[in-house]
Amino acid sequence: MAGLTTTKAPFIEEAKANGELYIRQPYELYSEENQETWRRLYARIRPRWEQYANPKFMEGINNLALDPHAIPHLVDINKFLEPLSGFKAKAVSGYVPAYVFFDSLRNREFPTTITIRDISTLDYLPEPDIFHDVAGHVPMHTDRQFADVLVRFGEVARFAAQHAQEIPNEDERVRIIESIIKGMARFFWFTIEFGLMKRPTGGLCVYGSGLLSSYGEIAHCIESPEVQRYPFQLEWVINQYFEIDHYQPLLFIVDSFDHLFSEVHRLEEWIKDGKLNNLSPGEPEVNEDDLKSFLNASVGVGV
Ligand SMILES: [Fe+2]
Numbered sequence: 001m002a003g004l005t006t007t008k009a010p011f012i013e014e015a016k017a018n019g020e021l022y023i024r025q026p027y028e029l030y031s032e033e034n035q036e037t038w039r040r041l042y043a044r045i046r047p048r049w050e051q052y053a054n055p056k057f058m059e060g061i062n063n064l065a066l067d068p069h070a071i072p073h074l075v076d077i078n079k080f081l082e083p084l085s086g087f088k089a090k091a092v093s094g095y096v097p098a099y100v101f102f103d104s105l106r107n108r109e110f111p112t113t114i115t116i117r118d119i120s121t122l123d124y125l126p127e128p129d130i131f132h133d134v135a136g137h138v139p140m141h142t143d144r145q146f147a148d149v150l151v152r153f154g155e156v157a158r159f160a161a162q163h164a165q166e167i168p169n170e171d172e173r174v175r176i177i178e179s180i181i182k183g184m185a186r187f188f189w190f191t192i193e194f195g196l197m198k199r200p201t202g203g204l205c206v207y208g209s210g211l212l213s214s215y216g217e218i219a220h221c222i223e224s225p226e227v228q229r230y231p232f233q234l235e236w237v238i239n240q241y242f243e244i245d246h247y248q249p250l251l252f253i254v255d256s257f258d259h260l261f262s263e264v265h266r267l268e269e270w271i272k273d274g275k276l277n278n279l280s281p282g283e284p285e286v287n288e289d290d291l292k293s294f295l296n297a298s299v300g301v302g303v
Contacts, residue, residue, distance in 0.1 A: 005034060006117050006125060009029070015093040021092055022090060025091045025114045033119050034071065035070060037119045041122060041135070049061065052218050054197055054199075056140065056143040059143070060138070060141070061139045072134055074112060081138065084143075085141055087147050088110070102154045102156075102157030105151060106151055106155055112130070112134065113129050122215070123215065137209040140207065140209065145257040150192070153187075153264050156184070157184060161177075163180075164180065164295070173295070174295070175277075176277045179277055179279045181294060182279055186242065186284070189242050190237045192209065194208040195208040195251075196208070196251050197254050198256075206222065229253055231252070232252040233252070237252055239279050243283055
């Protein structure tokens, strides 16, 4: 049986070929091996969550009643999630262009991958999978304050698209929006995906989903002397390139979700002031789809 293994699922290939971004979760297609992958991933990381994750994440795991023994049904997850923060997980076939992704957050919808990594590569895969999205991201969405950070980020994306579309010269418009998208992607990476937070009792904990879904890196990011950990500094974060295919050598620490929220607000102010118009080059690449998604976003310019 083909199952719903990442990069090897005919159901997903077909959806992509038909141009379908939002899809159903064809639960009956998960193979026994897919289920075993979930069980192994969950069982080995659970003690590390208890040790390293921020307390809101653990509350989220409990509030979602996430099953250690079976891949979750998104409809079940949403029954618990929606009453808590208004968020819902929405199944997608694959890559979501940057603006569409951020705008989903503004609408309290989280584009969610439904495939699961191959059982032979539990540790690393470059693509997101359901373990990263549902066990790494979604528990954080149960927290009102964190959910509001994501919504605010979506509002900033909308503001950025609006701001860019008002630039009359086309070359200038493309150059500036490309730089802004890069800055937003870096911000998202160093917070929502790989953020660290101070513990009120001293020490650090993890709130970034890339860390929360990695058995190796969740410990490495806190324990290893090779990782540089600095207080969050907006001018640095938006100019700092990153690579996705190895453990992160540099991470940023926020004080609280309140602090994070205020930095997202500041990001918008900085876009307004032109401070994101010419960021340092380097990763991430802004692809054509990301660019178009911002340039063609319907944001009611002139209304
Ligand atoms: Fe992610």
